[in-house]
Amino acid sequence: MRSNGLTRTPYYVLTGGLAILFLFPLLWSAVASVSGQPGTAQASGYGFGNYSTLFNYGAGLGQYILNSTIVSVLTVGLTLSVSLLGGYAFAAFAFPGRDALFLLTLAILMVPYATLLIPLYVVLKDLGLQDSLVGLSLVLALFQLPFATFMMRISFEAVPRELEESALVDGCGSFGVLRRILLPAVRPGIITVGLFAFLAAWNDFIAPLILISDSTKQPLPLAIATLRQQTMGVIDYGATEAGVVVLAAPCLVAFLLLQRHYVRGFMSGAIKG
Amino acid sequence: MATTRTPAKPSLLVSWLGWRRFRQVQGIGYAVPVAVYVVVLFVMPLLLVGRMSLSDWQLLTGDRGVNFPRDFTSFSTNTLFWPAVVFTIEYTILVTILLIGLGLGLALVVQESGRWVGFLRTSFLLPGAIGLATASLLAWGFYSPSIGPISPPLEQLGLINSPIQFLGTSLSSLLSTTLLIVWKYSGFYMLILLVGLQSISPEVLEAAALDGAGRWQIFRYITLPLLRPSLALSLILCITGSLLAFDQFYILTKGGPDNTTITVVQLIYREAFQRTNLGTAAALSIMVLAVLLVLNVFQFRGLRFGRAG
Numbered sequence: 001m002r003s004n005g006l007t008r009t010p011y012y013v014l015t016g017g018l019a020i021l022f023l024f025p026l027l028w029s030a031v032a033s034v035s036g037q038p039g040t041a042q043a044s045g046y047g048f049g050n051y052s053t054l055f056n057y058g059a060g061l062g063q064y065i066l067n068s069t070i071v072s073v074l075t076v077g078l079t080l081s082v083s084l085l086g087g088y089a090f091a092a093f094a095f096p097g098r099d100a101l102f103l104l105t106l107a108i109l110m111v112p113y114a115t116l117l118i119p120l121y122v123v124l125k126d127l128g129l130q131d132s133l134v135g136l137s138l139v140l141a142l143f144q145l146p147f148a149t150f151m152m153r154i155s156f157e158a159v160p161r162e163l164e165e166s167a168l169v170d171g172c173g174s175f176g177v178l179r180r181i182l183l184p185a186v187r188p189g190i191i192t193v194g195l196f197a198f199l200a201a202w203n204d205f206i207a208p209l210i211l212i213s214d215s216t217k218q219p220l221p222l223a224i225a226t227l228r229q230q231t232m233g234v235i236d237y238g239a240t241e242a243g244v245v246v247l248a249a250p251c252l253v254a255f256l257l258l259q260r261h262y263v264r265g266f267m268s269g270a271i272k273g
Numbered sequence: 274m275a276t277t278r279t280p281a282k283p284s285l286l287v288s289w290l291g292w293r294r295f296r297q298v299q300g301i302g303y304a305v306p307v308a309v310y311v312v313v314l315f316v317m318p319l320l321l322v323g324r325m326s327l328s329d330w331q332l333l334t335g336d337r338g339v340n341f342p343r344d345f346t347s348f349s350t351n352t353l354f355w356p357a358v359v360f361t362i363e364y365t366i367l368v369t370i371l372l373i374g375l376g377l378g379l380a381l382v383v384q385e386s387g388r389w390v391g392f393l394r395t396s397f398l399l400p401g402a403i404g405l406a407t408a409s410l411l412a413w414g415f416y417s418p419s420i421g422p423i424s425p426p427l428e429q430l431g432l433i434n435s436p437i438q439f440l441g442t443s444l445s446s447l448l449s450t451t452l453l454i455v456w457k458y459s460g461f462y463m464l465i466l467l468v469g470l471q472s473i474s475p476e477v478l479e480a481a482a483l484d485g486a487g488r489w490q491i492f493r494y495i496t497l498p499l500l501r502p503s504l505a506l507s508l509i510l511c512i513t514g515s516l517l518a519f520d521q522f523y524i525l526t527k528g529g530p531d532n533t534t535i536t537v538v539q540l541i542y543r544e545a546f547q548r549t550n551l552g553t554a555a556a557l558s559i560m561v562l563a564v565l566l567v568l569n570v571f572q573f574r575g576l577r578f579g580r581a582g
Contacts, residue, residue, distance in 0.1 A: 093300025203404025
């Protein structure tokens, strides 16, 4: 499009304004978490009073961050290992029931979250995993499986077959092929799957709300939401916004570092449709 | 596809089974984890929720025998049921129109490439990177009369006498929550529609322009029809997601004021964990599942038709 600086000015003003509208709430919560507000730990001026409230709340901020970290690491690990092996099986092997199993995995997407959480609550209890971070991670990884398996399958399928076959002919076992040849080739897919699993595990609210009742095992989002409810009467907005910053920071950093992989995840989803 | 070439040094197992069969066994081996996972944590729970919906099943006592169809008919006496259904549908319609409209608008804005456009895309996508619960907690402070960035400055300027009650009435709660969702998710829909826009070949648009079509005509008669698959996908995701809304209302409005902003999933949660009746919660879940399946079948049909046409 041919354009000069003068006619482009309204475009820059308009789109810049839009960008500010989208960024403003994020910036506001960061500023609000450190600014003075009567009735909060940071009564006046700027400082980290709200963060110290957060540090000393309940089982302590450290405990909740630890819980969320455990859940995130377990969920990402489970999602990656199951979808990596599954994706390899679906892409490189022919075996009876392959298509049925793949479709069944994708069908998880069709079932509402709440519909599955009610029976999963009972199933986890029967497995002795009630009120446990491992049980929660198993459930969170389940909801990642459709996207993850799909993504890993198309990643493996995109690797030239000759690469795999020549390694097999050279006497490399199928696991050796996976580890030495295919793993480096599907790295972008692994990063995309891992990023989405991390964002989902770190942020999920309804699964821990239903599955975790021990307050010392709460992941961060649940703990921050409870903090707000427990200080009835005097609502501590400052500490809540400090919690928002702690919750949002790792997601924003991960997004900004891995934006390319994030966008690719969407592309593959959109192409699938 | 099993490869036909065999390795240089076939193992004992390979020579016994034959290469083809050996590859089959290997494939099954790699698929075992996903199969176990899907059966234990997806198929079994799905069957269980069906059984629960047919039984008198309390949170504390467990299964107390079949009571079909009482779990399903109990909703005729639940005064929250129809208001929740109506509210969820209203919310879904409102959010879908706004999100797809704004998503399309943003996608048109960020079509070209370049540094400025890259900055715009990142800005629009950034709210989508944080969690829904996080965004809801953020909005809860944002809308608050004491620390929010809107009411206090207006009050100080004397433009308003009392704080704006963003969550005061049923309608304002709906609109405030919708605004939160539009802020968080329009970047997603921008991205999906952008993929669609970029798959339209520039030659088609140039040919139309040469034939004297105006900007609006090109958009209306060329871009929009060619965008149909992406639009249909956005519709599926948006409608499904909105019908299942939970976090934003649980955190932001807590279903209030006066239980006017309760969604269907909140109703399921209440049945199961506040009224401790897993049977009726399961029945409600089954009904939601059925509605979504029907909707998805219709929408997929639309999607396929859009592709063929």
